[in-house]
Amino acid sequence: MSYELIGITVLWIFLYGYLIVASxxxxxxxxxxxxxxxxxKHIIHGVIERYLxxxxxxxxVFLVFFMIGFVGFFPDTAFYYGTALLIPGSIxxxxxxxxxxxxxxxxxxxxxxxxxxxxxxxxxxxxPASLSTVLTISEGGFIDAEDGKVTFLFxxxxxxxxxxxxxxxxxxxxLYISATFLTYYAHRAKDMPALELLRxxxxxxSFPTIGSSxxxxxxxxxxxxxxxxxxxxxxxxxxxxLTCFIIAISLIWTRQRYGTAxxxxxxxxxxxxxxxxxxxxxxxxxxxxxxYDNFTNEAMALALIIAFVAGLLLLIPSxxxxxxxxxxxxxxxxxxxxx
Amino acid sequence: xxxxxxxxxxxxxxxxTLAFHIIFATxxxxxxxxxxxxxxxGIKRKDPHYLLxxxxxxxxxxxxxxxxxxxxxxxxxxxxxxxxxxxxxxGQAIALPLFMETFAFFFEAIFxxxxxxxxxxxxxxxxxxxxxxxxxIGSSASAFFITAVNAFMNTPQGFRMENGKIVDIQPLVAxxxxxxxxxxxxxxxxxYLTSAFVLGAIAAYALLKGKDHVYYKKALKLTMTAALIxxxxxxxxxxxxxxxxxxxxxxxxAAAEWHFETAKEAPLVLGGVLNKxxxxxxxxxxxxxxxxxxxxxxxxxEVLGLEEFPEDERxxxxxxxxxxxxxxxxxFLLLVSLIYCVLARRRKGSPKRRWNPNNRPLLWAIVAGxxxxxxxxxxxxxxxxxxRQPWILVGFMKTSEGxxxxxxxxxxxxxxxxxxxxxxxxxxRILTKMFKNHSAEDxxxxxxxxxxxxxxxxxxxxxxxxxxxxxxxxxx
Ligand code: HDD
Ligand code: HEM
Ligand code: HEM
Numbered sequence: 001m002s003y004e005l006i007g008i009t010v011l012w013i014f015l016y017g018y019l020i021v022a023s024x025x026x027x028x029x030x031x032x033x034x035x036x037x038x039x040x041k042h043i044i045h046g047v048i049e050r051y052l053x054x055x056x057x058x059x060x061v062f063l064v065f066f067m068i069g070f071v072g073f074f075p076d077t078a079f080y081y082g083t084a085l086l087i088p089g090s091i092x093x094x095x096x097x098x099x100x101x102x103x104x105x106x107x108x109x110x111x112x113x114x115x116x117x118x119x120x121x122x123x124x125x126x127x128p129a130s131l132s133t134v135l136t137i138s139e140g141g142f143i144d145a146e147d148g149k150v151t152f153l154f155x156x157x158x159x160x161x162x163x164x165x166x167x168x169x170x171x172x173x174x175l176y177i178s179a180t181f182l183t184y185y186a187h188r189a190k191d192m193p194a195l196e197l198l199r200x201x202x203x204x205x206s207f208p209t210i211g212s213s214x215x216x217x218x219x220x221x222x223x224x225x226x227x228x229x230x231x232x233x234x235x236x237x238x239x240x241x242l243t244c245f246i247i248a249i250s251l252i253w254t255r256q257r258y259g260t261a262x263x264x265x266x267x268x269x270x271x272x273x274x275x276x277x278x279x280x281x282x283x284x285x286x287x288x289x290x291x292y293d294n295f296t297n298e299a300m301a302l303a304l305i306i307a308f309v310a311g312l313l314l315l316i317p318s319x320x321x322x323x324x325x326x327x328x329x330x331x332x333x334x335x336x337x338x339x
Numbered sequence: 340x341x342x343x344x345x346x347x348x349x350x351x352x353x354x355x356t357l358a359f360h361i362i363f364a365t366x367x368x369x370x371x372x373x374x375x376x377x378x379x380x381g382i383k384r385k386d387p388h389y390l391l392x393x394x395x396x397x398x399x400x401x402x403x404x405x406x407x408x409x410x411x412x413x414x415x416x417x418x419x420x421x422x423x424x425x426x427x428x429x430g431q432a433i434a435l436p437l438f439m440e441t442f443a444f445f446f447e448a449i450f451x452x453x454x455x456x457x458x459x460x461x462x463x464x465x466x467x468x469x470x471x472x473x474x475x476i477g478s479s480a481s482a483f484f485i486t487a488v489n490a491f492m493n494t495p496q497g498f499r500m501e502n503g504k505i506v507d508i509q510p511l512v513a514x515x516x517x518x519x520x521x522x523x524x525x526x527x528x529x530x531y532l533t534s535a536f537v538l539g540a541i542a543a544y545a546l547l548k549g550k551d552h553v554y555y556k557k558a559l560k561l562t563m564t565a566a567l568i569x570x571x572x573x574x575x576x577x578x579x580x581x582x583x584x585x586x587x588x589x590x591x592x593a594a595a596e597w598h599f600e601t602a603k604e605a606p607l608v609l610g611g612v613l614n615k616x617x618x619x620x621x622x623x624x625x626x627x628x629x630x631x632x633x634x635x636x637x638x639x640x641e642v643l644g645l646e647e648f649p650e651d652e653r654x655x656x657x658x659x660x661x662x663x664x665x666x667x668x669x670x671f672l673l674l675v676s677l678i679y680c681v682l683a684r685r686r687k688g689s690p691k692r693r694w695n696p697n698n699r700p701l702l703w704a705i706v707a708g709x710x711x712x713x714x715x716x717x718x719x720x721x722x723x724x725x726x727r728q729p730w731i732l733v734g735f736m737k738t739s740e741g742x743x744x745x746x747x748x749x750x751x752x753x754x755x756x757x758x759x760x761x762x763x764x765x766x767x768r769i770l771t772k773m774f775k776n777h778s779a780e781d782x783x784x785x786x787x788x789x790x791x792x793x794x795x796x797x798x799x800x801x802x803x804x805x806x807x808x809x810x811x812x813x814x815x
Contacts, residue, residue, distance in 0.1 A: 006812060015735075022470065041358055052719075058445070058448045060408055060409075060412060060448075062445045063412070063443070064411075064412055064415055064444065065439050066443050067415055067416060067419070067442040068434075068437050068438055068440070069416060069441070070440060071419060071426055071434065071437075072434030072435075072438045073432045073434075075426065075427045075428075075431050075434070076427055077563075079423045079424060079426075080423075080428045081419070081421030082419040082420050082421075082422075082426065083420075083423050085420060086420050086747060086748065086751060087747060087751070088418075089416055089420050090417075090420065090751045090754060092416075093412065093413045093416050093417070094754060094758050095753070096412055096413075097409040097410070097412075097413060097758055097762065098410075100404045100405055100408055101406055101409050101762055101765070101766075102407040104475060109573045109657045120525075180698060181746060244470050260633065270402030284485060290709070295398070297505070297506075297508050299508045300431060300432070300434055300435065300508055300510050302724060303435050303510040303511070304434060304435060304438055307435060307438055307439050307442070311439070311442035311445075314442065314446060315442065315445055315446070315449075318445075318446060318473070319449065321453065322449050322452060322453055325453055325457065325460075327455075330619060
């Protein structure tokens with residue numbers, strides 16, 4: 001494997017990690033404020049809070065890691081995306097800031113102020129929407145880089161049906177992923193009312209997820225035919241992804257093996273996400289940037305990869321520890337553990 | 340209205356974000372150390388007051404960390420958005436510490452999550468304490484890595500420039516550049532000092548408001564003892580930083596000291612007003628030989644003056660005041676913590692109350708030390724960063740070449756200033772509310788009551804052999 005490929009793979013894995021943990025977080029935020037509105041809060045709030053409280057900061061680091069790593073491995077992306085994304089990027093920052101801090105405030109500080117919870121819930125949907133536009137932009141057609149001057153074609157983005165299809169997919173996936181995870185978590189917590197409600201949400205959001213992915217396929221075939229052709233070449237990955245989806249949903253439908261179902265959901269997204277990413281290569285920003293002409297120098301690439309491996313050796317045991325304490329510790333999950 | 344200039348707005352926005360972040364980052368680096376001290380004392384001395392102290396500090400810490408995390412994420416994104424050309428170059432040479440910093444964050448975040456939710460989970464109290472060690476290491480390591488990046492901007496090395504391209508890169512040489520050691524140690528020691536003083540100021544304020552529990556006196560003694568050690572270290576390392584500047588960035592030192600002509604036996608001027616026509620200084624306090632001592636440790640040595648440097652490479656002369664104010668605050672903090680510690684020791688020997696360390700003027704001075712130490716951090720960074728101008732990467736890239744060319748930076752500035760104002764106000768409100776609603780006295784009583792209950796229960800359990808599982812209300 002070339003350094004370029006290792007680099008992009010590492011980053012893609014972390015983005016995938018962010019996709020999963022952040023979806024759980026964002027979706028849970030939305031669901032919990034939705035239940036505040038519909039008066040069903042008491043049913044699922046405990047489950048959500050017990051899972052989210054210890055891990056929200058960890059979620060954020062996945063994003064930071066991806067961002068910093070990208071500039072490390074592909075310094076030119078800072079130049080193109082940095083110039084182009086000033087406005088959407090800043091909006092995403094503000095939303096993340098509101099979300100992160102108000103989450104802490106409402107959980108640790110002034111409990112249960114409605115306005116905090118609503119802000120928290122709304123930002124849970126707006127952030128994935130604004131972050132997903134970065135993927136849209138990478139398909140080309142929204143950035144103009146003539147004579148070294150980079151301009152962002154905001155109007156095109158607003159009027160593009162592809163862009164809206166991606167946003168739709170991002171939103172429903174967030175709700176679907178987090179509902180399937182929380183179903184599993186509620187099951188472990190032996191919290192039957194929460195399980196029933198969350199299972200209903202999971203089933204409700206499953207078909208829109210598949211529907212909007214088909215929509216994205218369709219839209220990309222017009223927007224970027226080259227990428228579409230690449231995706232067709234990798235169609236086995238997408239077919240497998242669909243299979244995972246079908247099994248996962250039938251498991252949840254028949255009320256068995258919620259844990260396996262969630263792993264299948266993760267696989268479903270992994271296959272689709274890596275299929276999408278692999279067919280995107282070698283372009284990082286179509287048609288201006290490929291991963292080859294902007295890679296960092298060899299010395300830095302090697303240093304980054306070594307640092308990465310060393311970092312993983314630290315991280316994996318720590319992640320295991322936090323999961324053991326908060327995810328797989330039945331006493332804690334059921335809320336019987338002293339804090 | 341001045342004409343729209345993305346460079347100017349980028350600078351102001353960077354300044355605003357960093358100045359806001361650094362407050363929470365400093366607390367984020369220093370407070371875990373203080374929590375660790377308190378918890379350790381509590382366990383070793385079996386003193387529930389220290390344990391409660393650790394718990395209450397940790398509870399407030401969660402709120403400040405949240406702000407540190409979100410503003411830090413903002414900087415990480417903003418550096419790319421506002422300084423794309425700089426990041427393109429710097430990314431090649433100094434990506435390594437930035438990348439490693441994210442691992443430090445990961446490490447810190449994971450263990451902080453565990454630490455906060457496992458107060459009463461382990462049989463052995465030390466287990467919980469050990470969970471804090473990775474948090475301390477993680478936050479101090481992140482300060483180390485990010486400061487190494489900043490040091491690189493001041494003394495870049497580990498690469499060559501060839502036809503505008505960066506070649507021959509040595510990541511470790513770039514990371515361990517000449518500025519790294521003094522900068523990192525000064526940043527760390529000043530962060531510990533600031534955190535000790537901020538926490539001490541809270542305890543002193545409570546005593547001033549007539550709260551008289553020993554809990555506050557213990558808090559004050561712990562924080563002021565730590566503060567004294569860190570204040571001595573900060574001043575000593577600050578002196579080394581001066582020597583570093585004299586060797587590697589003489590123009591920064593000369594501008595900070597309004598030292599125009601190269602001279603031996605150079606005096607140090609505190610304060611003063613500069614006459615720009617003939618470069619004379621009025622009203623300043625002149626300390627003979629002091630600049631030569633600060634620069635080289637020898638009263639007779641020669642210190643380079645501003646005249647040696649081209650006019651368009653000199654930093655703004657206003658940094659003089661920032662340097663002076665930082666040093667003045669440093670000396671003030673040192674004296675205050677020293678006086679407190681001396682009085683606290685003295686009192687043990689003589690039972691007379693004449694040397695009360697908790698006398699009102701001293702308590703007020705400690706209260707003032709909290710905000711002043713934060714101010715010193717801000718001033719120190721303004722001095723270091725403005726003193727680097729006009730360069731963003733000294734000798735290689737001017738700040739104006741590194742900035743974005745995007746329109747709308749002014750709108751973004753407005754957006755972020757609004758955000759920081761809202762966050763700033765909310766954090767203050769939440770923190771005051773949080774601690775008002777749960778006063779330390781109430782919690783101490785609760786702990787006592789709980790201990791009594793547990794004791795009573797154990798007795799009754801022994802009596803009846805009953806194995807009922809009791810749910811003790813969580814105090815978090
Ligand atoms: C509580 C905060 C605090 C206190 C009391 C002091 N400093 Fe400081 N100083 C900082 C907080 C700080 C800082 C914010 O951490 C800086 C900014 C950049 C840096 O590296 O550290 C700094 C920078 C800084 C620099 C510039 C380093 C550079 O640009 O590379 C020098 C020469 C000093 N300091 C010297 C001193 C001296 C002689 C002090 C005497 C007591 C002192 N500082 C107290
Ligand atoms: C250019 C400057 C800086 C950048 C790019 C930056 C970046 C960041 C980022 C991305 C985070 C959030 C990490 C997370 O998600 O957990 C963060 C938080 C943090 N930063 Fe900064 N930072 C900068 C300056 C500093 C400085 C100077 C220090 C220390 C002296 C510092 C210390 C910290 C700490 C300790 C945290 C963890 C949050 C906390 O405990 O409060 N940062 N920073
Ligand atoms: C990779 C990192 C960094 C970049 C690209 C960067 C860049 C800049 C730039 C361009 C300015 C504007 C200078 C001016 O107009 O005077 C600035 C100012 C400032 N920076 Fe940095 N810096 C970095 C690291 C840091 C760190 C680690 C800190 C510590 C907190 C810091 C603190 C500040 C402060 C306080 C100012 C305001 C100085 C003033 O009054 O102008 N910077 N920075």
